[in-house]
Amino acid sequence: MAFIDVIKERAKANKKTIVLPESMDKRTYEAAEKILKEGIANIVIIGTPEEIEKNGAGFDLTGAKFVDPYKDPNRQKYIDKFVELRAKKGVTPEQAEEQMTKDYMYYACLMCKCGDADGAVSGACHSTGNTIRPALQLLKTKPGISSVSGFFLMEVPNCEFGENGLFVFADCAVNTDFDSNKLAEIAGLSAESFKMLVDAEPKVAMLSYSSKGSAKHDDVTKVAEAVNIAHEKFPELQLDGELQLDAALVPSVGEAKAPGSTVAGHANTLVFPSLEAGNIGYKLVQRLAKAGAYGPVLQGLSMPVNDLSRGCFADDIVGVVAITAVQAQQNG
Numbered sequence: 356m357a358f359i360d361v362i363k364e365r366a367k368a369n370k371k372t373i374v375l376p377e378s379m380d381k382r383t384y385e386a387a388e389k390i391l392k393e394g395i396a397n398i399v400i401i402g403t404p405e406e407i408e409k410n411g412a413g414f415d416l417t418g419a420k421f422v423d424p425y426k427d428p429n430r431q432k433y434i435d436k437f438v439e440l441r442a443k444k445g446v447t448p449e450q451a452e453e454q455m456t457k458d459y460m461y462y463a464c465l466m467c468k469c470g471d472a473d474g475a476v477s478g479a480c481h482s483t484g485n486t487i488r489p490a491l492q493l494l495k496t497k498p499g500i501s502s503v504s505g506f507f508l509m510e511v512p513n514c515e516f517g518e519n520g521l522f523v524f525a526d527c528a529v530n531t532d533f534d535s536n537k538l539a540e541i542a543g544l545s546a547e548s549f550k551m552l553v554d555a556e557p558k559v560a561m562l563s564y565s566s567k568g569s570a571k572h573d574d575v576t577k578v579a580e581a582v583n584i585a586h587e588k589f590p591e592l593q594l595d596g597e598l599q600l601d602a603a604l605v606p607s608v609g610e611a612k613a614p615g616s617t618v619a620g621h622a623n624t625l626v627f628p629s630l631e632a633g634n635i636g637y638k639l640v641q642r643l644a645k646a647g648a649y650g651p652v653l654q655g656l657s658m659p660v661n662d663l664s665r666g667c668f669a670d671d672i673v674g675v676v677a678i679t680a681v682q683a684q685q686n687g
C-alpha cells in the first residue's frame with residue numbers, strides 16, 4: 356500500500372477535526388468533499404456564507420461544519436483567548452478581532468487552542484510565512500522544544516535507499532538561521548516524525564559537504580558539533596555525521612567514508628545543514644526523481660498545523676489533512 360493510503364487508514368481509525376481556513380480557494384472544497392467521502396477527518400471550513408456559496412458551489416460538503424467568523428457564537432471566546440495569548444505583545448480586543456477576521460488562519464489556530472479543532476491545514480493560497488506565523492504566535496512550541504521546523508515526507512519511486520524509498524527531509528521550510536543546538540533539536544524531532552509516520556526505526560544522517568572531517572570549515576564544525584549535542588541529548592538514537600549525501604545513502608560509499616557506522620549507507624532521515632540546502636534538496640528529488648513530497652509538515656508545535664504548496668492539487672490537501680489528523684492522534 357502507498358505511504359499516503361496507510362496514513363489515510365490510520366486517520367480513519369480515530370477521526371480528528373481539522374480546520375481548513377482557505378474558503379476563498381476552490382481546492383479547499385474539492386479536498387473537503389474527498390476527505391468527507393473517504394471518512395478521513397471531520398472538516399471545519401471558515402468563511403462567510405457568501406464566500407462558501409461563491410467558491411464551494413457544486414461540491415458535496417455533507418457533514419462539513421461551516422464557521423462564519425463574523426457571526427460565530429464562539430467569536431468572543433476566541434477574541435478573549437487571542438488577547439490572553441498575546442498579552443505580552445499588548446494586543447487589544449479590537450486588534451484581535453481585526454486580525455482573526457482579516458486572516459482566517461488566526462481564527463483556525465484559536466479554534467485549535469480552545470479545543471474546538473484538533474489541527475489546521477492552510478497554504479494553498481498563502482505563503483509559508485503567512486501560514487505558519489499565526490501558529491507560532493498562538494500555539495507555540497511543545498514543552499521543552501525551542502524551535503518549530505518543517506519536514507517533507509519523501510516517497511521516492513523504485514528506490515532501494517531509505518525505508519523502501521521513504522525518507523524524512525528537514526528542515527526544508529522554516530528556520531532561516533541554524534546553529535548546532537538547533538540542528539541537534541531538528542534531528543531529534545525529525546527522528547520522532549519518521550517513527551510516527553513511517554512506523555520504522557529512524558536512522559538520522561546529519562548532512563554536510565564533508566564526511567567525518569574530510570573537509571575543514573566552520574560550516575562543517577557546526578554540523579559535527581550538532582552530532583555531539585544530539586548524541587548527548589538522544590543517546591538511544593541511531594544518528595551519525597557529518598556525512599555527505601552519498602555516504603548517508605549508499606552502503607558502499609558509507610562503508611568507505613564512515614567505516615563501522617550503522618547509519619552511513621542506511622540513512623532514512625536526512626537533516627540538512629541550512630534551509631537553502633533542505634529546500635533545494637527536496638525540490639530536486641521531487642522534480643528529478645518524481646518523488647511524492649508531503650509537506651512541509653511542521654514539527655515541534657504544540658498542536659498540528661501544516662502548510663501546503665501554492666501549486667498544490669486537491670489530492671495534496673487530502674494527504675496533508677490525513678497526516679495532520681495522524682499527528683493529532685498523538686496529542687490524544
Ligand code: ACO
Nearest residue numbers: 483484488491492496501502503504527528529530531651
Ligand atoms: N519556532 C518557534 N517559534 C518561532 C520560530 C520557530 N522556528 N520562528 C519564529 N518564531 C516565533 C517568534 O519567536 C515570534 O514569537 P512572538 O511573536 O511570540 O515573539 C513569532 O514566531 C513571530 O516571529 P517573527 O520572527 O516575528 O516572524 P517572522 O515572520 O519574521 O518569522 C517565519 C517566522 C515565518 C517562520 C520566518 O522564519 C520565515 O519566513 N521562514 C521561512 C519560510 C519560508 O519562506 N520557507 C521556504 C518556503 S517553504 C516551501 O518551499 C514549501
